Amino acid sequence: MDHKADVIIELKQVNKFFGEHHVLKDINLSVKKGEVVVIIGPSGSGKSTLCRTINRLETIDGGEILIDGEEMPSEGKKLAEMRAKVGMVFQSFNLLAHRTILDNVTLAPIDVLHKPKKEAQAEAMQLLKRVGVDSQAAKVPAQLSGGQQQRVAIARALAMHPEVILFDEPTSALDPEMINEVLDVMTSLAKDGMTMLVVTHEMNFARRVANRVIFMEDGAILEENTPEAFFANPKTERAKAFLETVTVH
């Protein structure tokens, strides 16, 4: 068996600079089908940037990014096609302000996958039900709470049947009481076998749901381990120091 066939995201020697600042340093990372990989690290460690380079919302200055074994082009129609395979959930939800919740979920299936409108709407309603906001379908984003908007954003990503979903700090902009409703949806996705790459500060989520934890600092991956091993026994001093600052006693 070729184990490579299972790899959905592969980053090889990826480097990125913001001017003089070296924000991603020789990043090597692969995510297999069905895996939940959580990236943690202090602010400014490059974890969000890493997440955003995967579907080329950020350009890279060196290295390769493969999705399903195919290199991600840097522009054009082919890039748009490949982006459709990679779902993304943002910190600030980024729902379209002028469209209803239902429209937000059906837009890409209709425009990009060319699904008939009826079919797209029926599926969107199922997905909205799955994330628990189907009763809000006719409203516009500003009428929903942050937690509800983020769940819509997850339904929107799911509607494209992506091979993997990237979560870029999905709960960082939420009020505390809304964090769990989003994490619950993410946990249930993970149980259903969705491949996920999650940048987060939610250590409990990492502990409970991740297959693998990646610790980043200063643009480099310092540790990569199972959550049990990482949280019980971090190898680097920096990881130890970081965990001490975030652990609730």
Next chain:
Amino acid sequence: MSAEELLNQYGNEYVQALFTTWKLTAISFSAAFVIGIIVTVMRVSPIKPLNAAGEFYIQVFRNISGTALLMLVVYALPYINVVLSYFSCVLVVTILIPSAFCSEYIMSGMNTIGRGQFEAARALGLTFMQIIYRIVLPQSLRASVLPLTNLAVSTMLTTALASQVPMKPTDLTGIVSYINTHAVGGVTAFVISAMMYLATALFIGWVGNRIDQKVRILR
């Protein structure tokens, strides 16, 4: 002459002039709106020469006086064998200048759109034109209804340039010169035209407000 005498004698001419002003305004604003959208798309497109062409267009037509442009269209175009009717000459000016402002207003409407929405759309695999058509234009147009209403009013006022050419039938400003060369209308002749401009402007403003309330985006 009193207002009553003026209206008795020149009522028909005033009505014709009012219709001419309305016609010029409607055609100019519609065309300026379409051109304004096209130029805006050029300015934000990823193709550099199109950006430059769009910016050049804006700088030229935003910064030229209506009278100067009208003189060029009337007197210079015939040198390159383009001879337009006076009505069309006026239209060229009252389309080109407002179209530049239209693009500026749409651009400022675009700034109200959260950058994240573009990123989300790109991440979903939408192409540039789909993003323009689905997100950029609907949101920036809905955010710029009030400035565009002002533009419609100022386009109407710009059509007064028609009085500078011997156009038949003439517009609301031209009719005043006409009356004052044939009779003694004095300031009253102006006031009647001014009232008609004012009534039209109030109507445009009312329509603009209604549209704005209907399409305003909840944020």
